[in-house]
Amino acid sequence: MSQTVDRALSILPLLAEGPADLGQVADRLGVHKSTALRLLRTLHEHGLVYRQSDQRYRLGARLFALAQEAMENLDIREIAHPHLTRLNDACGHTVHLAVYEEGEVLYIDKVDSRYPVRMYSRIGKPVAITVAAVAKLLLADLPEAERRAVAEKLEYPMYTPRSTPNAPAFLAELEKAREQGWATDLGGHEESINCVAAPVRGADGRVVAAMSVSAPNVVVSADELLTLLPLVRRTADAISGEYSGRNPVTNPGRDTV
Amino acid sequence: MSQTVDRALSILPLLAEGPADLGQVADRLGVHKSTALRLLRTLHEHGLVYRQSDQRYRLGARLFALAQEAMENLDIREIAHPHLTRLNDACGHTVHLAVYEEGEVLYIDKVDSRYPVRMYSRIGKPVAITVAAVAKLLLADLPEAERRAVAEKLEYPMYTPRSTPNAPAFLAELEKAREQGWATDLGGHEESINCVAAPVRGADGRVVAAMSVSAPNVVVSADELLTLLPLVRRTADAISGEYSGRNPVTNPGRDTV
DNA sequence: CAGCTACGTTGCATGCATTGCAACACTCAT
């Protein structure tokens, strides 16, 4: 691995904590100021860091543009999107699509509820991994060893009394999700919000993404939400089919986007 | 500037276009495969690139997390947010907050409309810079030279017949925005959507952000939307006051390193 | 105002870290 690049990249998470001046960056990197300066300059040229008016550095706009572009190029996202909107049309609730990647789960698409309710989730935002229904499905599919390793390393914040409290409980949740092929989050993240989720699988049967429908208690009860499960699973299966190329776009020229 | 870092960072926009394998990356960088490999490995260790199952590389999840974190640490965003939600409570329409940074304008906050309407905008997504009301305000405040330079370099896509067609027209728009201290977008981006925007200023009077209210014709006419202008300006001024204020709300637990 | 400190910046010599090469390991078609 490259030392120079390694140092340069270490600056990014450092700046993510908040703006910092040259001295602070140099100190935390353990290098001479002049070295830090040149690294920062290079990052700046690529738009990854920005120098604000008080001369301190913070992360730059290009970072957002990159993340945005990358997300829109995910093929699973492209394939899934029309299915998600169709599901939203059918039930009216918020629909999410999420993927797992090296210890993190993040939303890569979202279709907003037609009801006037706000949900605190955002595309690109890391998911509350210990409680979210989609996270359970994604982690449940990992090989035993990795699954346990991840579960051990996680923290288990008690967002609500119904949040998953610790690693054993979480692993049990995963086991259940794996057996039944779907998962729920009943008020584990936000007291009044329930979710039901289903996995999207690739050609080899491995879970490549997960999707969920979320709705607050005030609109539908948890039981009512569960009646949507068959529909959610059908949608997920349709995406799986298309993604794994088995059902190459069955609707002739109807839903090209 | 550092050659190694420069090369490594050049990989990111390259991968933003889509996944690529080692050979492609090496070619486009103009370096030996082994060199590209080591750069990619370093990027991988930092989570910026991800190696998908077919061994090709694409941008990694950490990028999203970084962008997200950076956005949430913008102090202007933190200060503005409660004002934005209050404005949304008052009028019910979609509220945006945007900043300018080295040639790009991007949304850094959004409060969704209470009406069942979907708008195609997303936090972190670059703004349609030639037509958006917030973009006009942000660019209008640049020094003459830079303003013209930027205007010349832009492309002017005709999203609708009312889109800004070219640089001179755009510069005229900016001039107008600067004089009147507010701006509009009347169907310039999407046929049926109108926006009205006002600037947020720092202590030195320079524009640091801009906010807007957007609503589709089907809900309120352009004229009706304009009646909200005083409210929008008052909100923007309130944010300006707090942002440039001598006693900004004390940040708990923030110590200088 | 002088003098101080703290910070960002630049030129330069040293030597380490990066580079390209060539050989190896592997997968997949033919």
Place this chain on the structure above:
DNA sequence: ATGAGTGTTGCAATGCATGCAACGTAGCTG
């Protein structure tokens, strides 16, 4: 099997990143 296409590793040479020291500047403080 055999070959062409990948990704990967050890190694030697030197290009390049590094730390140093000196300079420039801004902001305090006496």
